[in-house]
Amino acid sequence: MKQSTALLACVVVMSPALASADPFRPSMADQVKLGADEAARIRKEEPVLKATDPRVIELRKIGADLVAAIPPNSMRGKPWTYTFDIIDKKEVNAFALPGGPIFFYSGILEKMTTKDQIAGVVGHEIVHVLNQHWASQYADNTKRRLGILAVLTILNAGDTVFDIASVGDALYSLGYSRKHETESDKVGYDIMMRAGYNPNGMAETFEMLAKEGGGGGPEWARTHPDANKRVASIREMIKKETRPLPPVRARDAKSIAAGTTASPGERLPGKGGGSSLLWSGTRGSSPHWLDCGC
Numbered sequence: 258m259k260q261s262t263a264l265l266a267c268v269v270v271m272s273p274a275l276a277s278a279d280p281f282r283p284s285m286a287d288q289v290k291l292g293a294d295e296a297a298r299i300r301k302e303e304p305v306l307k308a309t310d311p312r313v314i315e316l317r318k319i320g321a322d323l324v325a326a327i328p329p330n331s332m333r334g335k336p337w338t339y340t341f342d343i344i345d346k347k348e349v350n351a352f353a354l355p356g357g358p359i360f361f362y363s364g365i366l367e368k369m370t371t372k373d374q375i376a377g378v379v380g381h382e383i384v385h386v387l388n389q390h391w392a393s394q395y396a397d398n399t400k401r402r403l404g405i406l407a408v409l410t411i412l413n414a415g416d417t418v419f420d421i422a423s424v425g426d427a428l429y430s431l432g433y434s435r436k437h438e439t440e441s442d443k444v445g446y447d448i449m450m451r452a453g454y455n456p457n458g459m460a461e462t463f464e465m466l467a468k469e470g471g472g473g474g475p476e477w478a479r480t481h482p483d484a485n486k487r488v489a490s491i492r493e494m495i496k497k498e499t500r501p502l503p504p505v506r507a508r509d510a511k512s513i514a515a516g517t518t519a520s521p522g523e524r525l526p527g528k529g530g531g532s533s534l535l536w537s538g539t540r541g542s543s544p545h546w547l548d549c550g551c
């Protein structure tokens with residue numbers, strides 16, 4: 258082990274170009290392609306609501322407001338294209354794919370009474386994409402799996418190691434780290450404020466999700482015992498906020514109504530049901546928006 262550590266030091270010192278770019282990290286172009294391909298597959302195979310559905314109109318307006326409020330220097334040179342869709346299923350969940358596609362389930366929207374609560378989830382997901390959390394997690398995971406000797410061999414070859422064809426279910430199976438989740442909460446909070454949404458909505462969503470987790474609810478809550486701490490830290494940010502809090506915005510009546518009536522005619526063609534899921538429901542395989550590998 259001592260020898261390999263020395264070798265690593267040597268590689269890093271002698272190859273500054275390799276040291277500055279992580280060859281295990283999917284490039285921004287790779288992330289865009291992976292996310293766009295998977296989003297296209299979801300839109301084809303899952304019951305995704307049409308653009309004319311009031312819930313989609315409402316979500317896209319909130320999404321556009323938040324994207325417009327991202328500080329320009331965070332987006333400079335970034336190829337992200339944010340899109341917002343709703344999968345018409347009862348799951349209480351939402352997730353982001355690399356590069357910008359964001360999906361909500363109608364199940365989570367049914368639990369929300371204000372636009373601010375929706376904006377809380379949107380802000381959080383936007384930051385996962387913005388700061389390339391999936392790509393960082395993928396690189397870290399690969400390095401852990403390969404071990405240091407294999408890493409050295411590959412580094413000496415001087416190649417980029419990431420192979421887009423080998424990603425497989427890693428698009429969904431990697432939980433985010435505690436650091437990434439905290440960052441998404443904090444930066445997402447700031448984007449909400451800039452866009453004029455009340456950040457109490459973010460705290461309320463966390464509380465709602467924590468309650469949902471009781472008694473065999475969504476898996477993320479059972480695997481996230483510190484959900485309450487996160488609520489507390491958002492409440493703390495609100496307490497220390499020096500900017501005036503934007504007024505709370507109620508949801509559009511049409512969107513709430515659409516969520517309470519079955520609307521199969523409003524769906525895009527898709528298999529529906531639950532057989533073609535991307536995730537099996539086992540720990541770590543669901544794209545839970547709060548899923549953290551910590």
Ligand SMILES: [Zn+2]
Binds near residue numbers: 381385438441546548
């Ligand atoms: Zn998250």
